[in-house]
Amino acid sequence: MDAWPSLLAEYEDATGAARTPLPRVAPAPPGLLAATLPVLGLALGSVAALETATARARAAAAPARGRTTDVAPRAVLDPERVAAAFAGDRLLRVGGEPVDGFAPMSGFFRTRDGWVRTHANYPHHRTRLLDALGLPDGATSDQLVAHLGRWSAQDVEDAAAARGAVAVRVRTEDEWRRSAPGRAAASGPLVRWRVRTGGRAGGGPVPLLGGTAPLTGVRVLDLTRVIAGPVATRALARLGADVLRVDPPHLLEIELQHRDTGQGKRSTLLDLRTPADHGRAQELLDRADVLVTGYRPGSVESLGLRPPAACVLARVSAWGDGPWGGRRGFDSIVQAASGVALVESPDGERPGALPAQALDHASGYLLAAAVTDALTARALDGRGRDVAVTLARTGAWLLDAAGRDPAHAAPVAPGPRTVVEHRVPLDGREQVLTTARPAVVEHDDYGTVAGPWGADEARWR
Numbered sequence: 046m047d048a049w050p051s052l053l054a055e056y057e058d059a060t061g062a063a064r065t066p067l068p069r070v071a072p073a074p075p076g077l078l079a080a081t082l083p084v085l086g087l088a089l090g091s092v093a094a095l096e097t098a099t100a101r102a103r104a105a106a107a108p109a110r111g112r113t114t115d116v117a118p119r120a121v122l123d124p125e126r127v128a129a130a131f132a133g134d135r136l137l138r139v140g141g142e143p144v145d146g147f148a149p150m151s152g153f154f155r156t157r158d159g160w161v162r163t164h165a166n167y168p169h170h171r172t173r174l175l176d177a178l179g180l181p182d183g184a185t186s187d188q189l190v191a192h193l194g195r196w197s198a199q200d201v202e203d204a205a206a207a208r209g210a211v212a213v214r215v216r217t218e219d220e221w222r223r224s225a226p227g228r229a230a231a232s233g234p235l236v237r238w239r240v241r242t243g244g245r246a247g248g249g250p251v252p253l254l255g256g257t258a259p260l261t262g263v264r265v266l267d268l269t270r271v272i273a274g275p276v277a278t279r280a281l282a283r284l285g286a287d288v289l290r291v292d293p294p295h296l297l298e299i300e301l302q303h304r305d306t307g308q309g310k311r312s313t314l315l316d317l318r319t320p321a322d323h324g325r326a327q328e329l330l331d332r333a334d335v336l337v338t339g340y341r342p343g344s345v346e347s348l349g350l351r352p353p354a355a356c357v358l359a360r361v362s363a364w365g366d367g368p369w370g371g372r373r374g375f376d377s378i379v380q381a382a383s384g385v386a387l388v389e390s391p392d393g394e395r396p397g398a399l400p401a402q403a404l405d406h407a408s409g410y411l412l413a414a415a416v417t418d419a420l421t422a423r424a425l426d427g428r429g430r431d432v433a434v435t436l437a438r439t440g441a442w443l444l445d446a447a448g449r450d451p452a453h454a455a456p457v458a459p460g461p462r463t464v465v466e467h468r469v470p471l472d473g474r475e476q477v478l479t480t481a482r483p484a485v486v487e488h489d490d491y492g493t494v495a496g497p498w499g500a501d502e503a504r505w506r
Contacts, residue, residue: 229367
């Protein structure tokens with residue numbers, strides 16, 4: 046927990062944001078996000094970054110509205126609420142029943158010389174994994190286990206990378222630090238920040254409308270999937286932004302995953318491979334203030350979309366622009382490759398995991414903070430900014446942070462006050478959906494529950 050002010054300072058150094066008074070933090074019940082690594086500190090620091098960025102946005106908007114405001118963050122950070130937001134997938138309930146977030150072929154598997162971690166939650170990732178390993182599409186999990194036992198871990202990783210599948214060799218943190226992708230992951234700032242030259246808005250500075258939601262009137266085009274990107278855009282929606290998520294219709298989403306991170310946003314489907322949908326996406330982007338992408342470097346550029354000069358371009362990826370920039374990755378995969386899984390081993394041999402998808406969530410809040418600060422800066426000079434975070438860089442911060450606790454107790458689940466229930470239509474009938482409340486106590490719930498994936502019109506409000 047004590048590590049969080051250093052994370053906030055590192056964020057402010059990276060973005061050039063003005064030092065803002067630290068948010069107050071309520072006492073933390075023991076066991077929240079308990080792990081060997083200081084996960085609660087990572088969580089509090091990333092949420093604090095968003096809170097201080099929000100305070101700066103409010104302060105910048107107030108004079109334009111004939112008001113004055115203190116730059117100090119309004120809210121008190123409640124560690125239990127923050128922990129619940131980070132562990133939202135584990136608190137998710139449908140009709141009171143928990144939801145298993147991982148498919149049978151996603152997880153740790155033994156090879157003949159070590160361990161690998163696979164990710165096959167999406168059907169196309171499962172197909173690619175089986176293809177990379179030379180297994181038929183109808184193979185069972187038992188067949189996968191037996192097959193992997195005859196491979197070396199490195200061969201599995203190499204075969205997966207060659208076929209666009211998602212699997213990595215489980216490494217120690219020292220192995221990762223010595224490797225080329227590990228060195229790349231640890232280099233550079235926690236948040237990459239660049240002012241675009243020649244990116245001034247045609248009409249001069251772009252004001253923030255302020256109010257209780259300082260991003261009211263801001264339009265965010267959301268091209269993200271899974272957790273980190275949707276967490277970032279959900280936070281921006283909570284601050285008042287009009288967030289429209291766009292997905293290709295041929296890559297289906299996991300419905301409950303969308304319901305867990307899609308609050309406050311709208312969701313539509315456009316196939317950018319067709320001229321009509323590509324044109325509609327460009328029309329949306331022409332009027333957007335922010336474009337948030339969650340694809341590998343170069344993927345969005347290859348789609349041929351042209352962001353406006355003053356647009357804030359925000360990106361989250363697994364590995365960044367280093368040697369693994371073209372590889373797919375997820376929180377669990379980064380944990381396994383970077384040594385986190387072995388640091389969190391339950392017995393010194395088998396790999397373990399953090400008590401939440403903490404790299405995803407922390408990266409999401411850091412990206413939302415950077416977007417908010419970029420919009421505040423744009424309100425003064427009219428210039429667009431590029432901001433970016435990577436899961437691997439967030440993981441490097443966590444591995445380097447002070448405060449390891451190998452003797453930690455088992456993680457304790459946040460209490461019932463940290464979740465909210467809504468009756469929503471699911472699977473053809475109305476059911477009770479339980480989700481975590483927002484990380485910040487200033488907001489007791491999100492503005493709207495997440496509707497069905499892809500069901501909204503492709504237009505701004």
